[in-house]
Amino acid sequence: MPVGPLTLAGIERAARAQLPAEIWDFIEGGSEGERTLAGNREMFDHYALRPRTLVDVSACSTGTTLLGAELGLPVGIAPMAYHRLVHPDGETATARAAGRAGALLVAGIFASRTLEAIAAESAGPLWLQLYWLRRRDALAALVERAEAAGFAALVLTVDAPRIGRRLRDLRNGFAVPSEIRAVNLDPGLTAATHRAGAGASGIAEHALEQFDPTLTWADLAWLRERTDLPLVLKGILTAEDARLAAEHGVDAVVVSNHGGRQLDGALPALAALPEVAAALPPELPLLLDGGVRTGTDIAVALALGARAVLVGRPVLWGLATGGADGVADVLGLLRTELEHTLALLGRPSPADLDRTALAPWPVHGPRAGQRGP
Ligand SMILES: Cc1cc2nc3c(=O)[nH]c(=O)nc-3n(C[C@H](O)[C@H](O)[C@H](O)COP(=O)(O)O)c2cc1C
Numbered sequence: 001m002p003v004g005p006l007t008l009a010g011i012e013r014a015a016r017a018q019l020p021a022e023i024w025d026f027i028e029g030g031s032e033g034e035r036t037l038a039g040n041r042e043m044f045d046h047y048a049l050r051p052r053t054l055v056d057v058s059a060c061s062t063g064t065t066l067l068g069a070e071l072g073l074p075v076g077i078a079p080m081a082y083h084r085l086v087h088p089d090g091e092t093a094t095a096r097a098a099g100r101a102g103a104l105l106v107a108g109i110f111a112s113r114t115l116e117a118i119a120a121e122s123a124g125p126l127w128l129q130l131y132w133l134r135r136r137d138a139l140a141a142l143v144e145r146a147e148a149a150g151f152a153a154l155v156l157t158v159d160a161p162r163i164g165r166r167l168r169d170l171r172n173g174f175a176v177p178s179e180i181r182a183v184n185l186d187p188g189l190t191a192a193t194h195r196a197g198a199g200a201s202g203i204a205e206h207a208l209e210q211f212d213p214t215l216t217w218a219d220l221a222w223l224r225e226r227t228d229l230p231l232v233l234k235g236i237l238t239a240e241d242a243r244l245a246a247e248h249g250v251d252a253v254v255v256s257n258h259g260g261r262q263l264d265g266a267l268p269a270l271a272a273l274p275e276v277a278a279a280l281p282p283e284l285p286l287l288l289d290g291g292v293r294t295g296t297d298i299a300v301a302l303a304l305g306a307r308a309v310l311v312g313r314p315v316l317w318g319l320a321t322g323g324a325d326g327v328a329d330v331l332g333l334l335r336t337e338l339e340h341t342l343a344l345l346g347r348p349s350p351a352d353l354d355r356t357a358l359a360p361w362p363v364h365g366p367r368a369g370q371r372g373p
Pocket residue numbers: 026027028040078079080081108109110129157234256257258259260289290291292310311312313314
């Protein structure tokens with residue numbers, strides 16, 4: 001009997017073997033030298049776990065709460081454009097799997113299925129990610145639709161006034177195939193995404209046309225006036241911006257460098273987490289994304305102050321290899337691994353994790369991103 005993948009790395013190998021090279025590059029790639037992309041993974045290697053013994057771990061739980069919602073595990077699916085690039089069902093399959101696992105789904109403004117179809121498949125908390133579009137009327141319309149469809153929070157991505165120089169996409173002249181569309185936006189607003197020539201990226205051209213780089217803290221009031229939904233900022237990496245976020249009344253913050261796809265050389269997400277956690281009032285929920293690939297990674301992020309993590313690329317690997325079942329495999333593996341980690345660490349629930357669970361990894365030397373058989 002063949003045994004299915006035992007790690008997310010196994011699902012990654014399977015996805016890579018089946019996806020066209022330019023789609024693989026778009027998903028997997030980072031910007032410029034991909035130093036931040038690599039740093040996101042490497043930073044987890046700087047921590048060792050300090051297991052406590054003789055703790056009753058007969059009933060470990062992975063559950064938590066986030067903005068008033070219950071989660072079966074402290075994991076959400078990071079907002080990513082165009083899930084249909086890897087599977088014909090796209091975001092509705094992702095939503096089904098998230099619901100089954102009790103995970104949060106953050107749908108992207110560039111989702112390739114409608115907000116209403118995603119909401120219909122979703123059984124758990126569902127948030128919508130927004131970019132600050134020049135066409136403020138299109139943004140306002142989306143906010144209204146999201147509220148009506150039952151989305152529970154809005155996530156404004158603040159690390160992308162323009163798209164980073166993703167060399168793989170530039171080399172490939174990457175454009176999104178014309179049959180896969182950001183169906184929640186007017187086709188006139190997304191046309192550039194589907195055209196690219198040698199040395200150009202459709203994604204980057206489109207963002208230059210449509211993203212409004214004048215966005216500042218003062219503009220958050222515009223969103224606030226239009227909705228009672230909680231507002232989350234995604235892409236904070238410094239204590240200074242964390243303090244400003246709190247002063248501007250945001251409801252949660254995602255520590256993120258956009259999976260190494262924006263400013264290359266930016267801090268690895270996990271390296272920024274302690275300073276952001278220290279700068280925020282303790283009641284403000286903090287999330288992290290970037291390089292989370294194992295249950296141990298989740299435990300480390302939680303011990304450093306995150307309430308939950310978001311996972312990006314692995315969800316697309318799962319979707320590519322098995323649709324909703326593949327995404328369920330990814331979330332199921334993370335849950336299994338986290339539950340084992342908590343039990344063996346002597347911290348039977350996520351709430352038991354704090355800095356006392358961690359020590360600096362005591363030996364130097366390079367370590368492969370993910371080891372094991
Ligand atoms: C293919 C792809 C598309 C993405 N699209 C978006 C997006 O539309 N909006 C956004 O805020 N972040 C986007 N991201 C960034 C993710 O939300 C997240 O920050 C990042 O992927 C997390 O890192 P990980 O992939 O290492 O888990 C995208 C990432 C990938 C890989």
